[in-house]
Structure formats: structure tokens, C-alpha cells
Amino acid sequence: MxxxxxxxxxxxxxxxxxxxxxxxxxxxxxxxxxxxxxxxxxxxxxxxxxxxxxxxxxxxxxxxxxxxxxxxxxxxxxxxxxxxxxxxxxxxxxxxxxxxxxxxxxxxxxFAHTSHLHPWFMASRSGADDPHADWYVWADPRPDGSPPNNWQSVFTGPAWTWEPRRRQYYMHNFLPQQPQLNHHNSEVQDALLDVMRFWLERGVDGFRLDAINMAVHNPALPDNPPAPPDRPRNRPFDFQSHLHNQSQPELLGFLERLRALADGYGAAFLVGEIGGEWAEHEMKRYTAGESRLHSAYSFAFLSAPQLSAAHLRETLAGWNGEPDEGWPSWAFSNHDAPRVVSRWAVPDGTPLPAGLALALLIALRGNIFLYQGEELGLPQADIPFAALRDPEAIANWPHTHGRDGARTPMPWRHDAPHGGFSEAEPWLMFAPEHRAHAVDRQEAHSGSILHVCRQLVALRQGRPALRTGSLEWCDALPPLIAFDRQAGADRLRCMFNPTPDPCPAPLLDGWRPVLRIGADAGPQVLGPFGAILAEPQ
Structure with missing residues (x-):
């Protein structure tokens, strides 16, 4: 190895x-x-x-x-x-x-919020005269004692919790135990820059910025308007269009301060997590030019319920390398989303073959994220309600998937207690269905998804077309997904069949396969759930 x-x-x-x-x-x-x-x-x-x-x-x-x-x-x-x-x-x-x-x-x-037990918040809640009083978002109640506006939190109803010490409400976009920092206060920004400086001094190479577009609010605190009627509604948060509790223009100044600090340490890498209604627009704004984030990613693929050429094309369409355009990042799985092979399962419920998902991911233009276990093809774990640990899943059961099914312990050894993750009972149940996917079993079989993953990553690393090249869509009939990646003389044609049936692939005429996923169905046919990356003959 x-x-x-x-x-x-x-x-x-x-x-x-x-x-x-x-x-x-x-x-x-x-x-x-x-x-x-x-x-x-x-x-x-x-x-x-x-x-x-x-x-x-x-x-x-x-x-x-x-x-x-x-x-x-x-x-x-x-x-x-x-x-x-x-x-x-x-x-x-x-x-x-x-x-x-x-x-x-x-x-x-x-950087959008802290714990309610952070010393900054403990001081801020003590009273309006404390030096940290304005470090969080505080507001007086309405005359009837209700919260100052209609904003809803992602997890648990209103985005406001009453604090009797100050006789005010404090804001939280997530749990009440996650009070919102007030980025309109320059002292807050200074303190967060010092945090970044602390880790840069220790030698880290960059930062992923959690929910960064939710770091700044509208200080006038107007009500959010209702969401469009066609939007799914599983939580109170889903009923609103979040015009005022996130995505404010003042955030750009903070991002520029972060970038200036990062550039002072050998251009440490900054990538932002961008969620919500305007994610693509914000990804572009937050990465434009040379003074903001290096990259950003959205939930475009993490929340997609199925794999389709139309969705891929729509998501990637805005990233063609225009002047002053930033650089995107993409993920199919992470700790907040159901694992991709289960989320993109075929109609009969069979998981999408992991090789196809990995081949598609490594072919995308931009940076890519692999989530632990994705290299093993792990499916989403089935966690019963009594074993849940995720507060979002518990609060909204059974109407959301929750996050625990993607957070179960990593399977290292198929024959060890708890999959070799720990000798003790894990904090979250080990998924017994993951034993068959354990690292030791896959290491022993050259055709395993683990070995395929290594081959795919090596191909991406060794081909400039895949790593930094352009992406141009090919004319292909659905359901076939087909595009070319090119950097200088290096060119690859990338073709994917997301169905359980063989698919004609005439676009392969004149191309020599470099890597094939799935059964070889012929020179111009992609087998079920097959993928081919090919170079000109």
C-alpha cells in the first residue's frame, strides 16, 4: 500500500x-x-x-x-x-x-455563533454594562412579551430565547445553546481573527468556515417574508425566505479581513460552507477576485434526492472560468447529509453503486471533498429513534432524515467489536451493515471500492484536465451524462450511466478508455451504472 x-x-x-x-x-x-x-x-x-x-x-x-x-x-x-x-x-x-x-x-x-457556555456569552448575558454586552445579538421583546420578529431557527422553532438576566431575547440561527455572534461589532471580528491567527501560528494550512453566510444579520430585525408555496415544509424554518437573518452584504468585509490574514501566512486556504436559497449566487460573490474566499461549496449535491444529467448541468453551468470568477468545491456526502449511495438509490431502493458516484465526483471541475467512509462505499445507517443523538433528528422526527445515519463509527476491522472503531460501546451505535465494508476486508480484495477509489484519485491527480481543466458538455441523450475535461493537450471524455440498464454511448467512437467502472458492455455501450473516462485515440 x-x-x-x-x-x-x-x-x-x-x-x-x-x-x-x-x-x-x-x-x-x-x-x-x-x-x-x-x-x-x-x-x-x-x-x-x-x-x-x-x-x-x-x-x-x-x-x-x-x-x-x-x-x-x-x-x-x-x-x-x-x-x-x-x-x-x-x-x-x-x-x-x-x-x-x-x-x-x-x-x-x-464563526457564526459560539456555545452559550463560551466566556464571551457568559459575560454578555450578565448585563448591558459588560464590555461584551454587544458581542451577541440581543433585542427587546415586543410589547406583548413575544420575540422581536418572526425569525425561525434551523432546528427548534423561534430563533430567539429569553434571557432573564438581561430581560432581553438573544438570537440563535440553530440551537438555543448556540447564540449568534454580532459581526456588526468590530471587536467580535478582531477576536475571531485572533482565533484564526492562533491556529495559523500552530502551522495549519487552511480553514473550512462553517455556515459562513449565516454570520451576519440585518440589525433592523425586520420580519422574514413567507417562502414560496412550492417549497417543502418540514420545519418552521422552511416556511420563510431568509432575507434578513443571513446573507447580508456586510459579510464581504469580514471575508476580506480573513483573506488578508490568510495571505500573510503563505496563502492559507479558505473554503466556506454556503447553504440556503441563494447559495450559488453567494458562492460566486464570496469567492470573486483575489480578496475573498479561495473557494466555497453549497448543498447542491448534498441535498439532491437523485442523480440526473439535468441537475448536474444546472449546478455546474455557472462555473465556466469567466474572468474574476472564483473556484467551486463540491461534495456528495458529509456529516450533515445522508450518504450519497443511499440518497441516490435506484427506484427499487438498491444503493447507487459507489464506483459510479466516486467516478463522477473525481471528474467534476473544482475541488472535491471525500467524506470518511465514502471511499468504502458506506450506505446510510439505519438508526432507530431510541439510539439517535442528533438534536435536529430528535426535534423533527420522523420528518427529516437527521444526521446520525452518516455519522456512525468508521468500520476498520470486520471481525472486531464495533468494527474496530473502539473497544468500548461507541457514543453512537455502530452500523452492523457496515461490517461488510470494513477497511481490512476491502484491502484484501483488489477489486473493492477502496482500491477503485485510489485508482480514481490517482487519475485525477495525474491528469491536468481533471484537476484544473475546463468542462464542456457533450450532446448526449438522457439519461447519459457526458462532458469533456481539457487542460492544454490533455483531454478526457467522461461518461456516466446512472441507470440499471445498458446505455448506448456513440460519443466514445474515436476515444480510448483510460478507466472503466462497471462491466465492459462493448466499445460504444455503457453497462448498468457504468462510467468511462477516455482519451482521444
Whole structure:
């Protein structure tokens, strides 16, 4: 097994342009001390596996001090490691080993809100005379005592919670335990820049910025209008168009401050998570030019219920390399979305073959994210209500999928308790159906999805057309998905059949397959769920 990570672009582009980045959800990756919770030493011990995939970098979800109401996305101390995950020294060891293996390390920063137990909020809630009084979003009640406007939180109803110490409401776009920071206060921005500086000084290579378009609100606090009537409604949050609690123009100034700081440390990489109604527009605004984010990604594929040529074409259409255009990133799975092979299952419920999904992902123009277990073809785990840990899933059961099914422990050894993740009962149940996908079983079989994943990533790393080239759609009849990637003389035709039936592929005439996924159905036919990447003969 090789343990060398991706070699980066060959055309002088920065390392992150076209990069393949592997996401690690620490609680569920590897437990080193037998307490049932994944930790930083566990990640360090398994970094050879990550490097063997040929990826360029790892993104590690939050490991900071936290009461874990939202499992780390409620930060109580940005500058220290939660004892469940280890120590700062453990992080330094992880960083050193990753760098020795050729892997960059991205830290997940949550800058829209903190935990309600963060010292800043504890001070802010104590009274309007505290120096931190204006560090969060506070508002007086309406005359009848109700919240100041109609804003709804993503998880649990109104985006306002009453605080008796101040006799005011505070805002939270997510849980009540995640109070919203007031980015209109320059002291808040300064403090967050200091947080980024702290991790840059430790040697990290960049940051994923969580829910960054939800960091700034409209200070006038007007009501949000109703959402269009055709929008699905599973939560109160879905009933509104979120004009005022997110996506405010003042955010651009903060992004430019972040970029200026990052550029002072050897151009550390910044990628933003962008959700919501205007995600594509905001991805472009937040990455335009050379003074904002390097890249951003949306939920365009993470929330898509099925794979189709029309959706792919619509999503990628706006990223053609126009002047001053930013650089996109794409993910098919992550810790917030059902795993792609289950979400894009065929009509009879059979999971989409993982090889097809991986081949399509590595062929996209932009950066790509691989979520832990995606290289194993893991399906979404079936978690009964009694075993749920995700507050969103519990609050909205059974009308949303929840996130626990994508967060179950990583299966390392098929014959070990809890799949080799831990010697103790895991914090979240181990999915027994994942034993058959365990790393040790797949290492032993050359045709496994794990080996296919390595081949696909290596192809992306070695072909400029895939890493940084243009994307041009081919004229192909549905359901066939077909496009060309090209960089200089390097050109590849990428074709995908998302159906269980053979599909004619006349566009392959004159092309020589470089890599084929699925059964060989003939020179101009794609087999069921097949994929071909081909070069001109």
C-alpha cells in the first residue's frame, strides 16, 4: 500500500486548486483510549490510510472545547482541544504526522455563533454594562412579551430565547445553546481573527468556515417574508425566505479581513460552507477576485434526492472560468447529509453503486471533498429513534432524515467489536451493515471500492484536465451524462450511466478508455451504472 498523498497541480497553480480533500468527523473516526469517542490520537494513528488514498488534505470537523449540544459546532473555547478529543499536544502531533505524509490540514472554524457556555456569552448575558454586552445579538421583546420578529431557527422553532438576566431575547440561527455572534461589532471580528491567527501560528494550512453566510444579520430585525408555496415544509424554518437573518452584504468585509490574514501566512486556504436559497449566487460573490474566499461549496449535491444529467448541468453551468470568477468545491456526502449511495438509490431502493458516484465526483471541475467512509462505499445507517443523538433528528422526527445515519463509527476491522472503531460501546451505535465494508476486508480484495477509489484519485491527480481543466458538455441523450475535461493537450471524455440498464454511448467512437467502472458492455455501450473516462485515440 502506498502512503503518499496527492502531489498537487502540475501547472504552477496553488496546491488547493483542484484538490481532493478528505473530511474527518473526529467522534466517529477512530478511538485510541477506549472511551467510545473518536479522538485526535486515533486520527493520527489512521493517517496512513488517508494518505494512501492519494488525497491532498484533511478537513477535521470541530474538536474544540464544547458542551457538545451540537457535537462540537457549539464552541466554548476556540483555542483548546476538548478533553474528549485529546490535547493541544495531540493536535500538534497529528499536524506533524500529516505534514510528514504530504497531507495539508484544514481546521473547521465556527464563526457564526459560539456555545452559550463560551466566556464571551457568559459575560454578555450578565448585563448591558459588560464590555461584551454587544458581542451577541440581543433585542427587546415586543410589547406583548413575544420575540422581536418572526425569525425561525434551523432546528427548534423561534430563533430567539429569553434571557432573564438581561430581560432581553438573544438570537440563535440553530440551537438555543448556540447564540449568534454580532459581526456588526468590530471587536467580535478582531477576536475571531485572533482565533484564526492562533491556529495559523500552530502551522495549519487552511480553514473550512462553517455556515459562513449565516454570520451576519440585518440589525433592523425586520420580519422574514413567507417562502414560496412550492417549497417543502418540514420545519418552521422552511416556511420563510431568509432575507434578513443571513446573507447580508456586510459579510464581504469580514471575508476580506480573513483573506488578508490568510495571505500573510503563505496563502492559507479558505473554503466556506454556503447553504440556503441563494447559495450559488453567494458562492460566486464570496469567492470573486483575489480578496475573498479561495473557494466555497453549497448543498447542491448534498441535498439532491437523485442523480440526473439535468441537475448536474444546472449546478455546474455557472462555473465556466469567466474572468474574476472564483473556484467551486463540491461534495456528495458529509456529516450533515445522508450518504450519497443511499440518497441516490435506484427506484427499487438498491444503493447507487459507489464506483459510479466516486467516478463522477473525481471528474467534476473544482475541488472535491471525500467524506470518511465514502471511499468504502458506506450506505446510510439505519438508526432507530431510541439510539439517535442528533438534536435536529430528535426535534423533527420522523420528518427529516437527521444526521446520525452518516455519522456512525468508521468500520476498520470486520471481525472486531464495533468494527474496530473502539473497544468500548461507541457514543453512537455502530452500523452492523457496515461490517461488510470494513477497511481490512476491502484491502484484501483488489477489486473493492477502496482500491477503485485510489485508482480514481490517482487519475485525477495525474491528469491536468481533471484537476484544473475546463468542462464542456457533450450532446448526449438522457439519461447519459457526458462532458469533456481539457487542460492544454490533455483531454478526457467522461461518461456516466446512472441507470440499471445498458446505455448506448456513440460519443466514445474515436476515444480510448483510460478507466472503466462497471462491466465492459462493448466499445460504444455503457453497462448498468457504468462510467468511462477516455482519451482521444
Amino acid at each position: 502506498t502512503t503518499s498523498a496527492g502531489s498537487g497541480p502540475q501547472d504552477g497553480a496553488p496546491w488547493w486548486r483542484g484538490a481532493t480533500i478528505y473530511q474527518i468527523y473526529p467522534r466517529s473516526f477512530a478511538d485510541s483510549n477506549g472511551d467510545g469517542i473518536g479522538d485526535l490520537p486515533g486520527i493520527t494513528a489512521r493517517l496512513e490510510h488517508v494518505a494512501s488514498l492519494g488525497v491532498d488534505a484533511v478537513w477535521i470537523s470541530p474538536f474544540f472545547v464544547s458542551p457538545m449540544h451540537d457535537y462540537g459546532y457549539d464552541v466554548a473555547d476556540y483555542r483548546d482541544v476538548d478533553p474528549q478529543f485529546g490535547t493541544l499536544e495531540d493536535f500538534d502531533a497529528l499536524l506533524a504526522k500529516a505534514h510528514a505524509l504530504g497531507l495539508k490540514v484544514l481546521v473547521d472554524l465556527v
